[in-house]
Amino acid sequence: MTNEIKNVPELRFPEFNEQWEIKKLADLGYYGKNYSFSRASEGVGDIRHVHYGDIHSKLPTKINDENLLPTIVENKNFEFVECGDIIFADASEDYKDLGKTVLVDILDSKIIAGLHTYLFKVNKGSASEFLINVTKTQNYRKFIKQRGTGISVLGISKTNLASFSLYVPSYREQKKIGSFFSKLDRQIELEEQKLEKLEEQKKGYMQQIFSQQLRFKDEDGSNYLDWSIKELKEILTPGNKEKIEDKSIYNRLTVGLHGKGVFHLEQERKTKDTRPFYQRYEGELIIGKQNFFNGSIAIIPKEFNGYICSNAIMSYKFKDNINSKYVLEYLLQNDFLRKNEFLADGTGQKELSEKNFEVLKINIPNSTEEQQKIGDFFKKIDELIETQSSKVELLKGRKQGFLQKMFI
Numbered sequence: 001m002t003n004e005i006k007n008v009p010e011l012r013f014p015e016f017n018e019q020w021e022i023k024k025l026a027d028l029g030y031y032g033k034n035y036s037f038s039r040a041s042e043g044v045g046d047i048r049h050v051h052y053g054d055i056h057s058k059l060p061t062k063i064n065d066e067n068l069l070p071t072i073v074e075n076k077n078f079e080f081v082e083c084g085d086i087i088f089a090d091a092s093e094d095y096k097d098l099g100k101t102v103l104v105d106i107l108d109s110k111i112i113a114g115l116h117t118y119l120f121k122v123n124k125g126s127a128s129e130f131l132i133n134v135t136k137t138q139n140y141r142k143f144i145k146q147r148g149t150g151i152s153v154l155g156i157s158k159t160n161l162a163s164f165s166l167y168v169p170s171y172r173e174q175k176k177i178g179s180f181f182s183k184l185d186r187q188i189e190l191e192e193q194k195l196e197k198l199e200e201q202k203k204g205y206m207q208q209i210f211s212q213q214l215r216f217k218d219e220d221g222s223n224y225l226d227w228s229i230k231e232l233k234e235i236l237t238p239g240n241k242e243k244i245e246d247k248s249i250y251n252r253l254t255v256g257l258h259g260k261g262v263f264h265l266e267q268e269r270k271t272k273d274t275r276p277f278y279q280r281y282e283g284e285l286i287i288g289k290q291n292f293f294n295g296s297i298a299i300i301p302k303e304f305n306g307y308i309c310s311n312a313i314m315s316y317k318f319k320d321n322i323n324s325k326y327v328l329e330y331l332l333q334n335d336f337l338r339k340n341e342f343l344a345d346g347t348g349q350k351e352l353s354e355k356n357f358e359v360l361k362i363n364i365p366n367s368t369e370e371q372q373k374i375g376d377f378f379k380k381i382d383e384l385i386e387t388q389s390s391k392v393e394l395l396k397g398r399k400q401g402f403l404q405k406m407f408i
Contacts, residue, residue: 006165011405016173020408022234026162028087028126032119036263049114050081050104052089056097061132061185064105081111082117082130086135091116091155098154099144099161101135103128118158121397125171131328137407144294167408177406184402188395195378195388202381206333209374210363216373224367233358233401235322239284239315253280253307255288255298277308280315283324286313289351293341299324314354321368325375330362391400 048069112120208214288296344350
């Protein structure tokens with residue numbers, strides 16, 4: 001609801017009507033002890049640590065499984081993290097992860113706050129589940145960006161962090177808000193697990209199909225023709241090489257990473273980029289020279305027909321009787337990419353040349369029909385993955401909306 005009195009959020013549970021109080025983070029708890037053990041200290045042991053890098057990259061908002069955390073070989077008289085404690089990452093290479101938080105929800109654990117972290121022990125009159133979600137709001141992110149210091153590596157001091165101002169409701173309302181977001185986080189986590197399972201299933205199918213452990217049959221139930229090893233230059237031809245002189249009138253296209261055939265679209269703009277640019281067309285294979293081995297490869301869809309790419313991106317057309325989806329999925333295999341990394345040239349930023357790309361070898365069915373079946377099979381899996389990914393993003397967007405309206 002939208003309340004006419006001040007210091008209340010736009011959206012609120014109906015049983016609450018008191019104003020929220022403004023407080024400092026220091027009013028809600030105090031700092032515990034953290035330890036500066038690096039990755040070199042990790043190994044078989046009884047003690048687990050929360051490393052700031054894991055907060056950045058892989059830990060969920062609420063840690064309720066200690067197996068998510070690495071063990072260390074050190075064994076001293078540590079101050080262990082308690083259930084309900086919050087751990088802040090005090091360093092990062094960018095503002096996105098600086099000040100990022102996790103809440104430990106495990107009883108009687110042997111967990112310590114590790115390198116570049118602050119352990120914050122929440123007072124009994126405050127709810128950890130409420131406070132952890134405050135650190136997901138735009139106000140908190142704005143504060144971190146204002147108070148963070150550094151150039152190549154950013155940091156925030158305990159004193160600055162403790163000065164963060166926030167509006168706080170009654171303990172009962174804090175608990176209800178915290179419980180609401182915990183349920184929403186759990187729903188997102190379950191949907192993310194479904195997405196991960198689909199992606200793992202696809203990897204498994206890729207391994208079995210491209211190694212021919214798993215084969216499609218023809219209409220009579222018989223095997224198709226044998227497969228052949230071919231260099232890419234046997235199945236591809238170079239894309240358009242006519243330079244675009246006035247780049248300002250075209251939309252610019254680049255290809256994303258992560259091995260998912262993802263596109264990044266840069267909106268129409270004037271550019272001072274002096275590199276040659278070429279027009280690209282629907283159905284062409286485009287490859288990032290510097291990031292091919294990270295999965296920078298995709299096929300241009302209809303909606304990006306006629307967009308331009310710089311000469312940092314290679315482009316190829318498929319010859320007749322070659323299924324483009326089959327080739328794309330073969331090239332995106334992690335094992336294939338790792339095996340061929342040695343072909344990248346350069347001493348600094350290495351990149352793959354057209355010459356080296358064209359001699360890459362793939363195993364391809366001689367039957368166009370089998371290629372088609374394999375391509376269609378992966379297309380259906382990709383559609384399932386895309387649907388599930390959209391569901392996860394929708395839930396995350398809904399959470400952001402609630403964070404915007406349920407906090408001040």
